[in-house]
Amino acid sequence: MTVPHVDDVHPAWLPPEAFRALGARRVLVLADASEVAETVRAEVADACARHGGAVAAPGEPYDLVLALTSDGSLPAAAQAVKGPEPGAEGFLLARSGGVTVVLADQPAGLLYGFFAVVRLGEAAFEGDRPAETHRPALARRMLDHWDNIGVHPVMGQVERGYSGGSIFWHDGVLHEDLTRVRAYARLLAATGVNAVAVNNVNVHATEARLLTDRLGEVAALAAEFRAYGIRVHLSVTFASPIVLGGLETANPVEEDVRAWWARTTERVYETIPDFGGYVVKADSEGQPGPFAYGRDHADGANMLADALAPHGGVVHWRAFVYNHRQDWRDRKTDRARAAHDHFSPLDGRFRDNAILQVKYGPIDFQTREPISPVIAAMPATKLAVELQVTQEYTGQQRHVCYLAPMWSEVLGFRFWGPGERAVADVTTSGGLVAVSNVGDDPYWTGHPLAQANLYAFGRLAWNPGLDPAAILDEWIGLTFPKGGEGLRETLHGMMDGSWRTYERYTAPLGVGFMVRPGHHYGPDVDGYEYTPWGTYHFADRDGVGVDRTRSTGTGYTGQYPAPWSQVYESRAECPDELLLFFHHVPYEHVLQSGTTVIQHIYDTHFAGAEEAAEIRALWAKLEGDDVVDPALYARVRERLDEQVRSAEEWRDQINTYFFRKSGVPDAHGRTIH
Ligand code: GCU
16 A cells, blocks of 8 residues: 555645654554555555654654554553543544554544544644544545546536546546545545545436446445545446346336346445445436336335345435426425425335435525425434535535535534534434535646535534534645645635625525526526426515415425424514525515615625625735745636626626616615616
8 A cells, every 4th residue: 555646636635744743753553454554554654754753663662653452562651541432433542641642443443543643733742632532423424426437418527516527537437547536535534534426326328337347447446445444335327227237127116126136236245345335316307216116215215225235235315306397387386395295204114224315405505595304304214414515506616615614504403493403413323425526627626725615524524513614724724734824814714704705695595596507607596487497586576585384385384393393484583594495575574684685685795796806805915925836826816706707797687686676776875787
């Protein structure tokens, strides 16, 4: 095992300097011969060779020991460390008598402990540190790639990808040199991610074959990820028995269909013994599923769960099921209701190794949505929450939009009121999943500052209680080792509030989907208003918003438990930022903030565009400063120019649209076109 270093690709949060504190020390590793333990040894050797430290042999002095609790030769310094058992992926961290100790039960924990020491830098080697046990809060911390093997004529190679082509495939074949995949695995492991699905949930004809005759490519990727403790999963089409197996049906209760899945899955495990499992998008936006056979989603998911169970695999079954051929004239059908209507009656019917994967909001990764009520409605089902690190609806990696504050709100949301369990507690067994934002771009994520979203996702999945600003601080320290307090302040100023800034100049009060149809970039208020997609705002001359109340609307508020079922039902109590998601109100309706809806729309759009300009001005101060590489400076600068242009476009279109509809002038007399 050699540590992957890739020329011409930005090192993200693992530049050589990040390893200086550890690499300048004498480090003893006491572990088994497993692959992940070998990775820890290789990492230590690499860091020490670079920074003048040394790998200590047993008996030699050391400053840091990384040891498995099962190791027979644990030195006294390690034996003295006591704390709750670290478990499968956790570790104990302590320091006394000039020695830093990382103890883990399993090699994966040792690897995470190693990266924790890297994160701490010099602080890991200062003073005393009472023993702390670190364990991941969520069992599965997974990134879903929406990568295709080939290039789709409309979507490109990576569906909703804004960072170039796939890091896995090129020109229809797997990249010959997979060093970059290993470097990616290393970056992910440093944040705590332990699972990756390698292909798009929309499984096209070529990608379907990854399950069978192209399985070798998945095995090759799994070999790169394995070294860093990451299991590989595969998106499969529900119609596989037909399209790959030559059967006439994919009916989940037919014996030959079940036998086909069992056989096929067995072959997968013969090739990849630690394969993670399947991801399935069924009966969703045209993908095949059990409905075609009069079967429900528990029948479909359980069939795959049964095929995977003997091998320890799981199926991630997505709850993104709704009618995408709706009639816009029909005000009764509500897309927001769909997942709950379909899935909550199935609670208790899913196998233990079936995980229902639910998008955080009821619609589709919008800038602001209420939290999906499905998460509260299925106590007898394993649930995973799905986020979108790729910025499909949040600026497509051309806009700075640090998403950790949004995710932190999602994970901390309490369906049953204060003091009750939060979303993060409900999803401990299923986990946290997100759509990756990585491509073959030299900065990995197109916009260099979008790396922070990838970093923050892993850290929040490990510990949902972390403060988004503190995570950003960690990321800044690791990524820009030459940057001092000035850079730190600049980046916090640009990024801490950037999600709210984005919300201000795009989506007022919980209205979503005012984007250009198809690619979803830029404003188009009525772009989706008369389409079959079910994403309407119902603006007219009198008011705007969707009535989702029980009393006069679609009844969606009734899918929430108390207190939220009441809070959302009430115009007076509904939080301002979600008002138009739940209510259709007149433009002169007065918000809790004291302003009217129409004035709020004007104010936030003027403010949002101004804030975008301020973000750019902050960055401009760094020009010529040697704390940021000139090429990275230029890349960010070019994106900021586009962000400012686009924010003004949003401001003007939204303000003009609502001025024309309502006829109400801006109270401050600013220019509305
Ligand atoms: C969004 C996105 C699609 C994607 C879908 C999904 O609608 O625009 O590209 O396929 O989500 O999550 O399945």
